[in-house]
Amino acid sequence: MHQLCLPMGLEDADIERLDQIIGKRRRLERDEPLYKMGEPFRNLYAVRFGHFKTYQINAAGEAQITGFQMAGELLGMDAISADRHHCDAVALEDSEVCEIPFAHLQDLFGQVPALLRHFHRIMSQEITREQNVMLLLGNMRAEQRFAVFLVNLSARYAARGYSSTRFQLRMSREDIGNYLGLTIESISRLLSRFKKLGLVQVDKREVVLLEPARLKAMAAGTEQCSPMA
Amino acid sequence: MHQLCLPMGLEDADIERLDQIIGKRRRLERDEPLYKMGEPFRNLYAVRFGHFKTYQINAAGEAQITGFQMAGELLGMDAISADRHHCDAVALEDSEVCEIPFAHLQDLFGQVPALLRHFHRIMSQEITREQNVMLLLGNMRAEQRFAVFLVNLSARYAARGYSSTRFQLRMSREDIGNYLGLTIESISRLLSRFKKLGLVQVDKREVVLLEPARLKAMAAGTEQCSPMA
């Protein structure tokens, strides 16, 4: 947790100070909202375990999932600008976060420059992450989007010490489609195609990446599998 | 400039201190790069006048424009996380920026909490801006995307004291298409359609919004103009 979340390269004394301002833990069950758009902003949240999705809702009531978050990742940074949450965050499974009261965190920034620096990196990282999603949504075909999605999950699980080739999809097909700008039917068809091509093995929500290298090539745009005669 | 850029609600003394660390101005001519992906990160840039585009390039060499920036807006925040620029920034016309050495800015953060707070708001604003683009790319049809684009430009010019209904497009049709995840031909057709419907008047790059309210409704998804029999 400490590896991925806020502290990183902080001295023990600083970590100690950070731990002191970290508020209470909060457990959420599946489908429970962590916060909703428009609510006043008080805390950032660090995921301790479980998974979340964040999504925006437009005027017409349709949602666009803007990200999936897992252990060690930080939620709520989009709320700083307007002092209100800009999106909804919902637990995809039973999960736990710790609250980080932002007012206290700001107090600490003045005292622990290394913490501030790290916080800026994390916000910046969120910006680059979203830019990568814009690239995905703006100029990739369905097949490539889905490959990027799988490869991204793979890398994130690997970074957490889990298998990079076998993992559970914590989100529904519908969520995946929404995130990737595709329909649930398209996701289903892509899974079937990838399965048939021997790229993956799928059993309900468990996925095994059988050819990670080819998937990475597809994600990079180097390779593509024909639309299946 | 001071209204939109970093200072805002800062006391005069603090603005003074900020002005002191602000580095030299830099002029760029049309198509000149401000920075390129991978370059070491030293400065943020505040646009003084002119316009810029930022874009990512994927493995296959294709670009995705991630934003257009105008006077008062800040460039380079995506570089903080890796100490290297994550995208290219290019002037769309003859423009000027002022360099803000990030190391110096960080020094100031410890001394001027209000500045820090404002900086966080700006970074957070960039995150929400990108989330809005994800919503656009992920679940809007071409017509709505283009309406959102026009309405967004309109609002930003209005905020700067310019006309909200008549302005120059500083970017090519190709850039617009790239940004919106559409082809240049689609943009051209959309413009023709909007023109024919009396929504806009277009002369090369000059646009007049004839029915701002209907455009806003289209952007919100409330209204749509049929695909033109």
Next chain:
DNA sequence: CGCGGAATTGAAAATACTCAAAATTAGTGG
């Protein structure tokens, strides 16, 4: 005046969507 990049327009093609139905899975209560 003519060259060249940018923009427009048209026709054909492709990708992904919609609608519908069937199959599978998950959840619930007996």
Next chain:
DNA sequence: CCACTAATTTTGAGTATTTTCAATTCCGCG
């Protein structure tokens, strides 16, 4: 633990939106 219902996923067929390819047209500029 099983059975039943509801929800999710898969699959198919037809359709729609947008792209691709191609041919002009429009302008700025030397």
